[in-house]
Amino acid sequence: MEVTSMILSSLIKVFSDEKPAGKISHVEGFINETISFQSAHKGNNYGNCVLMVKIISPIQEFIRVRDVQTIPVLSNLRPSDDYVLRRTPGLYPDLLTELDNNVIYVSADIWRGIWFDIENAPPGTYPIEVQIVDGGDNPKSTTSLTATIHAAKLPKQKLIRTDWFHADCLAGYYQVEVWSEEHWRIVRNFIEVAVKRGTNMITTPTFTLPLDTEPGLERITTQLVDVEVNNDQYSFGFERLRRWVDMCHECGGEYFEIAHLFSQWGAKHAPKVMATVDGEYKRIFGWETDSIGEEYKIFLGAYLTELTAFLKEMGIGDKCYFHISDEPQKDHFERYKACRQIVAPYLKDFKIIDAMSEIEYFRPDVADIPIPATSLAAPFFDVGMKEPWLYYACGELNKVSNLFVQFPSARNRILGVQLYKYAIQGFLYWGFNFYNTYNSFAQLDPYRALDNGGFPAGNSYQVYPGRGGVPEESIRLMVVHHSMQDLRALQMLEGLTNRDFVIDIIEEGLDEPISLTEYPRNDTYLLDLRNRVNHEIMKRV
Numbered sequence: 001m002e003v004t005s006m007i008l009s010s011l012i013k014v015f016s017d018e019k020p021a022g023k024i025s026h027v028e029g030f031i032n033e034t035i036s037f038q039s040a041h042k043g044n045n046y047g048n049c050v051l052m053v054k055i056i057s058p059i060q061e062f063i064r065v066r067d068v069q070t071i072p073v074l075s076n077l078r079p080s081d082d083y084v085l086r087r088t089p090g091l092y093p094d095l096l097t098e099l100d101n102n103v104i105y106v107s108a109d110i111w112r113g114i115w116f117d118i119e120n121a122p123p124g125t126y127p128i129e130v131q132i133v134d135g136g137d138n139p140k141s142t143t144s145l146t147a148t149i150h151a152a153k154l155p156k157q158k159l160i161r162t163d164w165f166h167a168d169c170l171a172g173y174y175q176v177e178v179w180s181e182e183h184w185r186i187v188r189n190f191i192e193v194a195v196k197r198g199t200n201m202i203t204t205p206t207f208t209l210p211l212d213t214e215p216g217l218e219r220i221t222t223q224l225v226d227v228e229v230n231n232d233q234y235s236f237g238f239e240r241l242r243r244w245v246d247m248c249h250e251c252g253g254e255y256f257e258i259a260h261l262f263s264q265w266g267a268k269h270a271p272k273v274m275a276t277v278d279g280e281y282k283r284i285f286g287w288e289t290d291s292i293g294e295e296y297k298i299f300l301g302a303y304l305t306e307l308t309a310f311l312k313e314m315g316i317g318d319k320c321y322f323h324i325s326d327e328p329q330k331d332h333f334e335r336y337k338a339c340r341q342i343v344a345p346y347l348k349d350f351k352i353i354d355a356m357s358e359i360e361y362f363r364p365d366v367a368d369i370p371i372p373a374t375s376l377a378a379p380f381f382d383v384g385m386k387e388p389w390l391y392y393a394c395g396e397l398n399k400v401s402n403l404f405v406q407f408p409s410a411r412n413r414i415l416g417v418q419l420y421k422y423a424i425q426g427f428l429y430w431g432f433n434f435y436n437t438y439n440s441f442a443q444l445d446p447y448r449a450l451d452n453g454g455f456p457a458g459n460s461y462q463v464y465p466g467r468g469g470v471p472e473e474s475i476r477l478m479v480v481h482h483s484m485q486d487l488r489a490l491q492m493l494e495g496l497t498n499r500d501f502v503i504d505i506i507e508e509g510l511d512e513p514i515s516l517t518e519y520p521r522n523d524t525y526l527l528d529l530r531n532r533v534n535h536e537i538m539k540r541v
Helices: 168-172 181-196 237-253 293-311 332-345 378-383 407-413 415-421 476-494 497-508 525-540
Strands: 003-009 026-030 034-043 049-055 065-074 088-099 101-108 110-121 124-133 139-150 158-164 201-204 227-232 235-238 255-258 273-278 278-285 320-322 353-355 370-372 390-394 428-429 463-465 471-473
Touching: 003 124, 026 034, 026 181, 026 525, 034 101, 034 139, 034 293, 034 476, 088 471, 088 476, 110 353, 110 476, 139 525, 168 181, 181 237, 181 463, 181 471, 201 237, 201 463, 227 407, 235 293, 255 278, 273 332, 278 293, 293 332, 353 428, 370 390, 370 428, 370 497, 407 415, 407 471, 407 476, 415 476, 415 497, 476 497, 497 525
Parallel strands: 026 139, 158 428, 201 255, 227 273, 255 320, 320 353, 353 370, 390 428
Antiparallel strands: 003 034, 034 110, 049 101, 049 124, 065 088, 065 110, 124 139, 227 235, 273 278, 463 471
16 A cells, blocks of 8 residues: 655644645754654555654654544534634544554555654754555655754743542553552552653642532542541541652652642532541531531541641642642632631641632632633733743633644644743643542543533643553643643743743734733744744754
8 A cells, every 4th residue: 555644843733634734844942842743644555554654864763653543423512603623523533552573554545643752852954754655675665854952951840730630540441449559550650650741739639639520429539548537536647658659759749739629619518538446437528518517627627637647747738739729710708718718727838729719709808829810810910920820621622722632633732832921820620630520420421522522622631541551642632731831831932032022022923012912823833932032942052
């Protein structure tokens, strides 16, 4: 079978029924970056064929090759603006899988993608030839490009970034006992990938996360803190939490996001808390518990006193952030404030963050660090945030960036430029590996369909639960990782020049300034911007 192929940037999504546009001939980056590109191919004759990918380059040992797999999207392509790839159900390219012996499958007139990552290559400019060959090593197609590895390193990521990590979903999907050695192994595998791709704050389930759960239902218990009740007195064990902290540090994690102290969307209840009471292991708080009731207040006083002392003992007190309740609305204000007042005396030395987009909460006695959604952030910028954070989740659809699979990759990646423009210090995203349905009615198979949990396609997870407890990455994860690299490059250039100089480069030739809703609707802007920033850096180092 003869094969047609082409080299593409990492910002192109290759659909099986559409010839991709956007050929490239060069990629570049710094020594400690992941530099990605793609090839697309299709067969020219009738039938299917098993062929192989072959790389010929002086740096071929530094190039990772993965297959781009399409995942079904059945529905739930929510209405948005016009900057989307498609609005119809179908097969969307997203999953990146390792190749067995570099084997690929080629079909007549069906386009498929291959993903390449250059990592840890030495400085220099190198040719890269990508061949598709048959079993006899006979080329069926040959494409080429050059790669420049600049002799400099990007600085450490300053942005505090959390992508909520759901340890219970891993126990549920892989059917392993919570906190068994196998569960710990799998959790470590997933945290390593999260950190590698720019997540430096790890969601820490001191208690089972009170998130995305239908009232009255429970998620799998993943409680790191042991609780005992004897003669109405509380005592706590932190050995699992100690192991968690050590593991996260070993994986490169730096910050810790302590589980919310009250229920989501209103702070009306306590989270699920399991305890051994006079020898019996049972739930002592949950949906039946009034969040501001006397019993829970007493418990929180004992718990937070010992927990905060432990965190300081571990030397991570200044790296830990607490939550009250996720996404409170206008009519939850008084309840949220009351909950905050209960815990505030115990958290004087810690920061409290929460996703909230109602400007009424922007008061020092209510919210330390309010985190508005990108689509609702304007009023918060108007009043000024000392420590500006942002988040997006399911509802950020119109004009803003997000991780929906129907969005162009450039719309995912523009986030890094926007975070730089607004000098954002922290970013929160709710779904690194959420493998439950909406409100956790049931567990789901992430490979079956990107939207079969009731969420917009691509919103609830960035990695797939691969065989052997090893996560498989998505295009979306990689592209947001590239956006973090963009942010670091912009900050590096600012350190070598000044902020005005960098803003001028970002907005040069644009009709209007970059904002969270206004930005170039194309891939070439981001590719050209990074090349210009790279060259300005190299002039100075």
